[in-house]
Amino acid sequence: MKKLSILLALVLAMTAFTAGCGGGEEASESGNPVVKIGVFEPASGDNGAGGKQETLGIQYANSVCPTVEIGGTTYDVQLEIVDNESSTDKGPTAAQALVSSGVSVVLGSYGSGVSIAASDIFGDAGIPAIGVTCTNPQVTEGNDHYFRICFLDPFQGTVLANFATDVFEAKTAYCLSKLGDDYSVGLCNYFQEAFEALGGTVVYETFPEGNSDFASYVANAVKANADVFFAPVSTEAAVLIIDQAAAQGLTIPLLAGDTWDSNVITAAAKGKNVEIYVTTFYQEGGDPEFDAGIKAWIEADSTNLANNNGNTDLAAVTAMGYDAYFTALEAMKAAGSIEPADIMAALPGVTYVGVSGDISFNEIGDANRDVAYVKKCNAADGVWEFVAVQGIE
Amino acid sequence: MDFVRDNLPYILAGISVGGQYALIAIGYTMVYGILRLINFAHGDMFMIAGLMAVYAVTWMPLYVAIPFIVVLTVLLGFGIERVAYKPLRSAPRMSVMISAIGVSYLLQNAALYITGGLTKTYPNIPFLADTITVFGATTKVVTVVTPFLTIGLVILLVILINNTKIGMAMRAVSRDFETSRLMGIKIDSVISMTFIIGSFLAAIGSILYFTNYTGVMPTAGAMPGLKAFVAAVFGGIGSIPGAVIGAFIIGICENIIKGLGWTTFSDAFTFALLIVILIVKPTGLFGEKNIDKV
Known part of the structure; x- marks a missing residue:
């Protein structure tokens, strides 16, 4: 009985401790408030290789520009990366994990199938999603929350x-x-x-x-x-x-x-x-400054290098991931808020000049692109x- | 001649993939014959053998790497039996089978962890991966080598089973587990030997299979494993010649169906065949007859 009470006390103490950690407004080391961007990409399965390269672009963009000023406050941008396993039956679970972690906007996914499968999860939660390289028309058709920056x-x-x-x-x-x-x-x-x-x-x-x-x-x-x-x-x-x-x-x-x-x-x-x-979407050499920057960044970290298939050749999806991140930041700035609903309302009007070309959205939420x-x-x-x-x- | 040239690629592909299924199917059928266990981890062993080759060639020359991965696969098969199946020897058969499913998922997820989910390209084995032209059809050497190697290995295996002491012990154990134990046969060493042979053939099969289809991913063993299992059931589970013939039939039919333009149904065929066989002739082509003892 004594043992049990000690155990109980211990468990209680631990819960109190963890609650203490999680409670209150989230703040990063720098003391800035945090805004979360969800990265909904495959890291395994059929499209694992491409998903990882797209994620690299987003991560590089985050390392280039880790903060954003929204409505006069500087926020630290935190990436919430999940693996949707390239699978339409596991994707929704990963999407749910993003929703639960309180992201303001979602980027992805590589592979249209998973994007379509997870679309309703984001829609029901009222979180806008920006498709990076999912080219199937059904991704954005008939909904208000899915946008995309690539051609169809x-x-x-x-x-x-x-x-x-x-x-x-x-x-x-x-x-x-x-x-x-x-x-x-x-x-x-x-x-x-x-x-x-x-x-x-x-x-x-x-x-x-x-x-x-x-x-x-x-x-x-x-x-x-x-x-x-x-x-x-x-x-x-x-x-x-x-x-x-x-x-x-x-x-x-x-x-x-x-x-x-x-x-x-x-x-x-x-x-x-x-x-x-x-x-x-992008031809290496289209933006030499971007090319040089991301290559050095990939080279500097063995995990990044492995995720880019062991060398520094750039995939177009990496450039697209980079542009998607900045498009999301633009949307937040335009919304003046980190509330998903405000960002969704602001997204149709967002324009951005990315490394892969000019980005603007039409009435369906697709990018206006006319060359490949x-x-x-x-x-x-x-x-x-x-x-x-x-x-x- | 045009007819031959047009259709030969399908037959070649069918025979070679059939031979590779056969090498896996023998592992299923032997373990079933002796332990009455369907070793679900067998297909994943095959995948692990492929993965080991991918990593082994980065540290050592190819001629060392090939024997090395064969030995390592054999050790893995032996180890799996000792760790996951032997402690359950007296447990109900269902427990062992669930343990096998556990091992299968363990291997798949270990591979997922090691590779990070990306497909690894199988090393290029000189000679086997070279291209040759057979009657106007161009293919890899491995396609032509596979059926001969498979049949050669099967003949050796049959000789081993029919003419050696351990072979006799295997036949005895497969006939009656309890009685052969009473007669002084060391059950554990016989079972280990079965797993060693099965793993050895799976390792050879993986070298041939992945030389032809070079992508190794964590689930790469699942489909060939399942089809080899169907082949084993088709031929009559427990029978080695049955498994080999079943595997060749499945491999060839699958490719002919693709050649006829019904590509969508090539897998459906294999599994429909399983259902039909189980309904019409549950013991398979060469399966042991079920004798009801009164």
Whole structure:
């Protein structure tokens, strides 16, 4: 009985202690009040590599500009980073964690599927979200809380279809998407629409979750006499497709969307006989000052370096993450408050000149963007080379 | 000739992936034969073997790394049995199975922790990863090597089981656990040997599989593991030739279905086959007959 009472006393003391820590207005070391920005990104699963690179951009922006002045008060910006595991069933739980930690605005996610899945959680909590590189139209459609700073898939699909017909004179395209993945299925559909409107034919196939045997898909593309292989899938699957394409000596170019703009792809293609073209948001060298700054920052920390796949090649999503952070700060400044509802009201009017171009929102909450960069993978050296700025007529 | 050139890639891919499933399936089927346990951690062992190769080549030359990871995988299989299954020897069978599921998740999450969730690229093994042309179809050498290596290993295994003392002990234990113990067979060493053989084959399978499909991620073992399990059930769980034939059938059918353009249903086929087999012939192609003792 005595033991029990001691235990009870101890537990009580501990609770009192923790309560003491958590209670009251949150303040950081510098004494400034804190405003929290939620980072809703995958760090594992299919899109782990891309999610980590996007997060790097946000973290770098936070290290460049760790405070913000809102309505005359200087706030310290604190990032709340969660891992949505690239999964539409685990994403909402991660989103809930952000809501519970009291964030003012959310950035992310890489991968449209998770963004769509978590959208209602943010909507119900009244927290605005800024999509960084989720390009599926459904993310912002029919709601007031989701905004985005990148171009959309109907645009991207059309750009790629134009590119395929203009540059490769393609008549037949082989499209491959992952079953149940909103991003790749959506982009393939838009590509198909545009490509068929240009007079081409499309062979469209899908692969199931967890598949890593792409031998037959590559063989199917060859059998279909395709002129281009369009596979806007996750980088995880992309690596396997590239490897298999090289193994079977595929001679047609591989085409993909923004997801493939990653040094994961160049690393996979290095030394192999493959041709890869992607459309993307930012071309390295677009803002030399930003490039140099973030490279030094990535180099200085081994964790950051590992998250950027072991080297300092910049992914476009990193630049987009950087711009998204500053767009969020602009929104807070415009709102003059850290209340999510005020920020949401201010967001449609926010404009910002980012490293990836000018950012402003239309009435749906999408960014006004009308060009995409086309890059080619130089397989000999394993680097991206700029090809063209492509718009649509 | 055009017909051959068009369709050969599917058959080649099917035979090679079938051989890789077979090497995993043997591990399932042998453990089931002896312990009546479905070792759910087996697919994840396969993934861990792949992951070990990714890290091993960063410290040592390839010709040292390959034997090293095979030995390490064998030790891991042995260790898992000793730690997670042996203490439960007298417990109900269900407890051991739940322990196996626990080990499976432990391995997956350990891999998630080590890799940070990112896919690791499997090291390039010279010769195996080179490309060759077979009747106009270009593929990796490993695709052609796999079926021969698999069949060779299976023949060795059958010889081992039929002609050695430990093989005889294995057959005895699989026939009657209690009686063979009474006859003085050291049950624990027989079971350990089973896990050692199973892990060895899984390690070889992982080298072949990941050389062809180079992405190693924490869940990379789940799908091949499940399909190898289906193959083992299809062939008749407990039967080694059954598991091998089942694995080849599944690998080939899967790729032919993809070649016919029904890519969406390639996995659905495998699992539909499992259901059909369980309904029509629950003991599988070569499964032991259930004799009701009166």
